[in-house]
Amino acid sequence: MPYPLGATWDGAGVNFALFSEHATAVDLCLFDPEDPQRERHRIRMQEQTNQVWHVYLPEARPGLLYGYRVHGPYEPKDGHRFNPAKLLLDPYAKAVTGSLTWHPSLFGYKLGDSAGDLAPDDSDSAPYMPRSVAIDPSFGWGEDRRPRTPWHKTVIYELHVKGFTARHPQVPRALRGTYAGLASPGAVEYLSHLGVTAVELLPVHHSVADKQLVDRGLTNYWGYNSIGFLAPHPRLASSGAPGEQVAEFKTMVKTLHEAGIEVILDVVYNHTAEGNHLGPTLAFRGIDNAAYYRLVPDDKRHYMDYTGCGNTLNMTH
Structure with missing residues (x-):
């Protein structure tokens, strides 16, 4: 087909x-x-x-x-x-x-x-x-629905999945830096306590670190060097098994929805990590x-x- x-x-x-x-x-x-x-x-x-x-x-x-x-x-x-x-x-x-x-x-x-x-x-x-x-692709969404908070009541918290959870004292150490960490009770309760109604996630789709950064011992932390627009990045997953990052990402979204928190993705659809003609x-x-x-x-x-x-x-x- x-x-x-x-x-x-x-x-x-x-x-x-x-x-x-x-x-x-x-x-x-x-x-x-x-x-x-x-x-x-x-x-x-x-x-x-x-x-x-x-x-x-x-x-x-x-x-x-x-x-x-x-x-x-x-x-x-x-x-x-x-x-x-x-x-x-x-x-x-x-x-x-x-x-x-x-x-x-x-x-x-x-x-x-x-x-x-x-x-x-x-x-x-x-x-x-x-x-x-x-x-x-199957997943137990159950009765999950977008919270659909009215715009005049919307409070958006922009965050990086790894950065937000890496040192959060209420996120279990084993889950820090991951989708599961963002869905952990401590992280969700913290966001709810702040009155947040939506999280905007900095790029979570698959990206690569630029060669010039890697050559200097650095990485592209922010993820704006896209190569897999539909694939959640495995570096942000608590499980290393191929493909399991998808279920973990969906679980995160479902958990946040249950707390009345919408999920907005920061996406980059205008270019890719392949660079110019010498890339x-x-x-x-x-x-x-x-x-x-x-x-x-x-x-x-x-x-x-x-x-x-x-x-x-x-x-x-």
Whole structure:
């Protein structure tokens, strides 16, 4: 099925769907949950409907780790940066597991080559990439409803999940810095005592730390370097099991709702962590650079940078 996009479990199997207008072929790579570095299967996605590549795997289960390799022309001057040597995250993944390790193979071109980003690099990036996770979307929401506090009575508390809970004396130490910590009785009671009716969470979706920060021993604490818009970041989860951050996040939302507190997400949909034309190939760039990003019309090697972050997502479809 071409929709919904992403990996969707229907109780009997998992459907995978990926949009790429200019790709010539797409491979779905499945990894061993017990050994995420081991690729167990590589499946050529034969079905294509309205520029969406898709395949259904009967008997596949939640917890499956996967990524994509997308084939097509590597012609930066024409806006195309396909490179099947690069394992790519699913932009519609509901969960991501593992860490990104900065390495030259993450770049679609040969670093240091005299041709710059015009010379494709054929080294495999999989050992240094996180994995997308197929999840079970079911959850016991019960009678949960948004509190819908009237605007004139709304009191919003902007917070960072880790920062708010890291040293909160009423949050159990084992839960500090996590979604579960924010949902702990002490944290919820504190917010309620203040009269807070809504929390605005600084970015909780999957992001990566910029290379220049990592090289200096730092990290992108705030999370505005997005790469997985639909995936709660596992670094903010108390459980390390792949995909369990989703249930923990939902539990947090349900708990806050029960206390009459709405949840607002600070999201960043205008750019991604792939940066400018010299950035890494992690997802969108390798799936279909010319479709996902806004390129300079008469110089498609470069990006329209309205964001100041190196690229701008294409919202004109």
